[in-house]
Amino acid sequence: MQSYIGILAREKVRISYKSWKQVPSGVKDLIWESVNLSYNVDPRWKKGCLNSANSKWRQYKALLTHKFIFSKLAKPEELKEPPIGYGITRDDWSAFVISRMSDDFKKVSDEQKKRRKQNVYPHRLARKGYARFADEIGDELCDDEEINRAIIWKKGRMNKKGQFEGDDLKMAIEKIDDYVQQKREGKLHLEEANTDILSKALSSEEHSGRVRGVGGYVTPTFYFNVGSIVQKHLVDEQFILQQKELMEAKILISQQNARISNQDERIQKLEAMFRKGACDLDTDEKGSCSVKLHPMSDENIKIEKCVPNIETLDDDDMQILNNDDFFQVYI
Known part of the structure; x- marks a missing residue:
């Protein structure tokens, strides 16, 4: 991927720009989009990707400077044409040569050479990493x-x-x-x-x-501090998980309480309908009760369901009526 970023930097960014800050944001976005077309990169790495492109673009310009400009100062006529095989236009090459021959660039170059000499531990990894x-x-x-x-x-x-x-x-x-x-x-x-x-x-x-x-x-x-950071991350993750489970439990309990309250209201409603139906049996056989209650005695108790008029009940009421536990509790 790093090699691909280097190719994009050389192909998409013109060498006539003096610094990375002068490169248009549209060109930088194009580099980032091209990387994402070929690799699955986390969006948070966009800044790192563009920093890498900047570094490789500067290295590319340094290569051109030392290989095709400073090495040919004795033959200025050879500086007029861009090097073959690099895809550089003549206008960009002319602007690049002029910028590299300026006093400002020579001053910056001398300062960087002094800084480089201070590095007494240069690595030999090349581009391996x-x-x-x-x-x-x-x-x-x-x-x-x-x-x-x-x-x-x-x-x-x-x-x-x-x-x-x-x-x-x-x-x-x-x-x-x-x-x-x-x-x-x-x-x-x-x-x-x-x-x-x-x-x-x-x-x-x-x-x-x-x-x-x-x-x-x-x-x-x-x-x-990777140990403490990982430990803190695990603790925070566990705390968040516990809070999530607690919230889910509270929601379930709230829903259960609502169902119980609704069930109690319907049971009270049906009990009232049963009482009214039982009272109507003594005066009118065509009341809300579909059958008569048999008289009860201590020796032989026989109970039949007294069902209210089902046309007045909804599905939830019918579900309660179909539950034998309701009649056992009621009786």
Whole structure:
């Protein structure tokens, strides 16, 4: 996906723009939409996706600058035509060459070169990334994340011959090896916040926007507190689940109470109709009762259902009447 983002940045964004801020928002949205057509990306990663496109676009312009401009300053006539195979128009190339030859750009370029020289621990991962590199050296990793981060950072700065270049880097590697050994033997205990083997060996804290040896988009706040963050997330999730279950239970109880209240009202209504029907039997056989009640005696009690006029009842009343428990309770 990162390679695809780089292709989109080179194809969709003209090199004549001096900075990413000058790139129209419509072009940026087109890059984001193109990524979503090919990959299932969380919408919250839009900013990260465009930041990645910005970085790759700048790298692309740096490549063009060093390969086709600075290397041909002795032959200015060759700067007139855009390089073949890059899909760059002549107008864009002319504007790009002029901007790169300006005094302002040379000043910025010199400042960045000085900053780059201050990086005494350059990595050698190329465009692989720490995540893929960690998979490659998985056999050398263990269950201790502090040790793993130090090992990944260390291995990422080894050249093809398996060597470390530079006195500062060699000194840092020796400290890392020493601290890793102490940690495995249980002799090293780091109690300071946001501090582990690597930060102790390099004698510097992590930058607020990244964690060395881990990769992009991982902040120190998350990395060094992942345990408490996950625990808090689980506690919050459990609390929300309990509140949801409690609310559902309250709704069920409320619905049940409403049904019981409605049932009681209908039973009272039917009881009143039965009483009225029983009284009407002595005066009028054509009253609301369909049959006469047999006289009761202590020796032989026989009870028959006294059914009110069913034309006056609805379906819920009939359901109650069809329940024998109602008559047993009533009698």
